[in-house]
Amino acid sequence: MDQERIASAITRVRETLAEHAAEMRYRDSEAIATIEAGLRVKVNGPHGASIVTDMPNGVGGEGSAPSPGWILRSAVASCVATLIAMRAAEEGVDLPGLEVMVDSESDDRGLLGIGAVPAGPLSMRVIVRAQGTSDDARAREIIAWGKAHCPVCDAVERAVPVQLTIELPGS
Known part of the structure; x- marks a missing residue:
């Protein structure tokens, strides 16, 4: 069951955080944005993650993406x-x-x-x-x-x- 798996994972993380609190601060992964064309931007992240944004037509975008x-x-x-x-x-x-x-x-x-x-x-x-x-x-x-x-x-x-x-x- 998903709820049991999630609850178990959270319990493990809580225990780890309690044991190693001083080591838990970290820098989050980078999001690297590159202009593809006009106002269309591709943002790349870790492990092949990516999203694309664009602005609405009214401000010069193509409205091709959120x-x-x-x-x-x-x-x-x-x-x-x-x-x-x-x-x-x-x-x-x-x-x-x-x-x-x-x-x-x-x-x-x-x-x-x-x-x-x-x-x-x-x-x-x-x-x-x-x-x-x-x-x-x-x-x-x-x-x-x-x-x-x-x-x-x-x-x-x-x-x-x-x-x-x-x-x-x-x-």
């Missing part, structure tokens, strides 16, 4: 869903029909540098649906725990320092 903003929202949605499923497995709770929807409110003036508008989303909303739960209070606790422990959601909510390094020939 935008980076949609990828961000999909990252939040999939991460929250994953963390809820992990917690539910640990707790032995079935959350049938689990669905996480993420949207955001944006103002394109920010990405175009017009005025003092932030470039990123102005707000984000996470809506979680589950069907046929036998204990709604417990389901709500698990869902709230999953959202609170989602690393992608945390990165969106918390100010994460971003360092820019520019490498040019002759520098």
Whole structure:
């Protein structure tokens, strides 16, 4: 059963983290973006992972792939869903029909540098649906725990320092 396998794996990781806490900080794998054509970008990662993004026609893209903003929202949605499923497995709770929807409110003036508008989303909303739960209070606790422990959601909510390094020939 998937829930048992997941719960067992989480237990092993928790034990390892407890035993080796000082060794658990690490640098995440790189995402390397390359312009393919126009505003179409291919991003390569470890073990052959890749995604492609493009911008909508309105800003000069071809609309041939999801935008980076949609990828961000999909990252939040999939991460929250994953963390809820992990917690539910640990707790032995079935959350049938689990669905996480993420949207955001944006103002394109920010990405175009017009005025003092932030470039990123102005707000984000996470809506979680589950069907046929036998204990709604417990389901709500698990869902709230999953959202609170989602690393992608945390990165969106918390100010994460971003360092820019520019490498040019002759520098």
